[in-house]
Amino acid sequence: MTNREQEILDLIKKNPMISQNELGEILGITRSSAAVHITNLVKKGKILGKGYIVQDNPYVTVVGGVNMDIHGVPKNKLIPGDSNIGSVRMSLGGVGRNIAENLVRLGIETKLISVLGDDMYGSKIIEESALIGLDMKDSLILKGESTSTYLAVLDETHDMSVAISSMDIYERMTVNFIKEKKHVIDNSRLCVLDTNIPAGVIEYLLSNHRSTDFFLDTVSTAKAKKVKHLIGNIHTLKSNTIEVESITGIEIKTEDDLKRNCDYLMNKGVKEIFITLGKNGVFYCNQTTMNHIKADNVKPVNTTGAGDAFMAALAYCYLNDIDINESAKIATAASVVALSHENTINPNMSVENIKLKVKELELC
CATH class of the missing domain: 1.10.10 (Arc Repressor Mutant, subunit A)
Known part of the structure; x- marks a missing residue:
């Protein structure tokens, strides 16, 4: 300006x-x-059209995937290669969209930039987003295309056994398209990325918006490799062990291996790192702190959206200047709130319920 x-x-x-x-x-x-x-x-997004309405409200921008989630759960023990009696549920999903909805439920104004088709699923996503107050006006809607779909089969413990994702539409998000959203990104308090979007778009964002703090969810081992050469441009990284290994090349078998991975990433320029360990909690660090916490006696109903709630809570903590130790506790509690409901997004997600869960889990 x-x-x-x-x-x-x-x-x-x-x-x-x-x-x-x-x-x-x-x-x-x-x-x-x-x-x-x-x-x-x-x-540039500094004023909003006629009447000179000034854009003062802080907001978070999420650039990532949206899709329809379809989950199948067997009634008894899952038998591979057989037709299992059970139940099938459909819900709105996508890492970026899940993070964005959780942010809205935590009281944070959020803009979601993604790509979807003009089909039944895409219309449903736009409609539901409007109902909860999630701003998707900057997303790309493609005529005649199919919205991304994620199909997961859970086992009898409600953990994922196998999944199939149909996400080719994400490749239609181009650098030229994201250039048109420069003012949206620049005016964000922070920008959350997931690696479902094309590598070229991620590279453009991280290379051309140096004044913006980026939070990254690595999503999967293969997709995490998209950011390997750009990892130093990330403020906060949320990843699991195998995704981190694909970036650093350092195998994780012990807690010392976790420390070596954190040291590698911090030396590259990452400010805060959260390595999720499933039922074993989370290992996290910054330049002054390195720690490991675990939530005990947690019985998951659906593990699909736990990581997305974790990332949304990290963004909430960043916006409220909460230190890394408290951030890890709040994010862990948020993930437990998420996995305690059969839907990918727990409709009871709120700051109040997360704080209650922190006390219940004795993380405080």
């Missing part, structure tokens, strides 16, 4: 009803020059 644009923005904040002629008289410029500066401010 130029000095002149900042002057105009300051005047508009003081008097949203000020006219372009008045702006010109105060600043010693023509009305047409004032109009040009206002147009630029609109393009």
